[in-house]
Amino acid sequence: MDSMQTPIRNRHNQNPVTIPPSPFLKKLGYGTGVAVYKLERSPVANKIQSPWAIKKLLKRNIINTQYGKRLKEEASILRKLDHPNIVGFRAFVKASDNQDCLAMEQCNNSLGDMIEQRNELSLLAYPAKNIMRVALDISEALNYLHTQALFLHCDVKSYNILVKDNFSICKLCDFGVTLPITVHGEINRDKAGKDAEYIGTRLWMAPEILKYPQIITTKADIYSYGLVLWEMLALCPPCVDSYDESMCLTNDLEDLDDSITSESEETIEKMNKSGFGKRPELPAQDFDDSYKYVLEIFHCCTEENPANRPSAQDLTISIPEMNKVLGFD
Known part of the structure; x- marks a missing residue:
């Protein structure tokens, strides 16, 4: 050997x-x-x-x-x-x-890489059918995590979604910063520790996570999930317009992918004065009727008030019905 x-x-x-x-x-x-x-x-x-x-x-x-x-x-x-x-x-x-x-x-590609490549080709948003496939598969993954495994993912973003073939199946990955939760969808302090914090990637963080003290529930994953759908429409990371070059907007994915713990105090101060934690505007594109449910899910999942966002279980029930209406079965 x-x-x-x-x-x-x-x-x-x-x-x-x-x-x-x-x-x-x-x-x-x-x-x-x-x-x-x-x-x-x-x-x-x-x-x-x-x-x-x-x-x-x-x-x-x-x-x-x-x-x-x-x-x-x-x-x-x-x-x-x-x-x-x-x-x-x-x-x-x-x-x-x-x-x-x-x-x-091993899966074919990360969704984040695919979005970058599509942007480089100067194409428009992904077809609604592709976005709804991601929406369904990742809602199923989150529902399993939130209701059976009792974990909060804490870092839902396009780069942590793997796509097989031509969207035949999508899979959630990267479980390095997960937190245990209770059956009520709140952080389990007994298991996580009283000082445990939500450590994810700031571009995709929910508004209640960007404040102190953090309110850590499954609805934070749902907000990030909504931003992934936006990424497939806009073909760029959320809140990217709030970055400047001093906040590591480079072609190096590793820089863009850094977690909140690696950011300087100066960067965090700049971010807090920017559009982070706010629902990003839709891209300047006319979306036909096939996108109506994509837009609906995006808006529901990125409500500022966590209580107004659907649960992952809600999404697993509603999305298949939406796909039937759209003929995406």
Whole structure:
């Protein structure tokens, strides 16, 4: 066996798998403090095995215990989750360089990358049918999290949604900053700790999260979910007009993707004076009748008052009926 590879077994303790060092893996993208790679697995008994996505800390963050702890916590949570619209856990192991690696189901693209690419091609909003597919699949994922797993995702955004093929199925990923919740949809302080905070990405944060003290409920995920639908209409991150160049609006996804904890005090002060936490305006495009429910869901989910937003369960009930009316079945 190559000394540069570490053999592991998947969650079902089946065929051993080796993880080569990062330079030998195809990089898929970045998250907060991590890089995600594609691992092609060797055929077994003449059967092709599906590739895995491998999440590892960026080199500069290896000594950062916060990021390492977050990756371990994500692995622990993902191992417990089982839903078709949540990325599948595969393994959590040490690589040959002694780095922790989270192995997951590999999907084609992140929605955030797809939105960037569509924008670069100077295209208009995604077709309503595509947006409604994302709306349905991610509402199903959130409903499972909020009512069965009892977790708040805390970082719903386009870059944490994976899309297979041509929107055949969409999956929620990145569970590194989740919080436990009660059956009533509020943060579970007994499990999370009295000082626990909502740590997500400021561009997608609900208004009640941007204030002190934070009001942490499942309705914060719903607000962020509504902004994802807006992204598919506007083809850019929400509140991006409130950024200036000093607030890291660059082509580097890793900068744009930084969490609230990594922002400077000066940046946070600028953001608080801008349009963050406010429903963004719709893009200057004439939307035909096929978009009527997309716009309705967006507006309902981004109500300033959390009590006026639907629950994920509400969405899983209403969206299939909307799709029937639109003929999107």
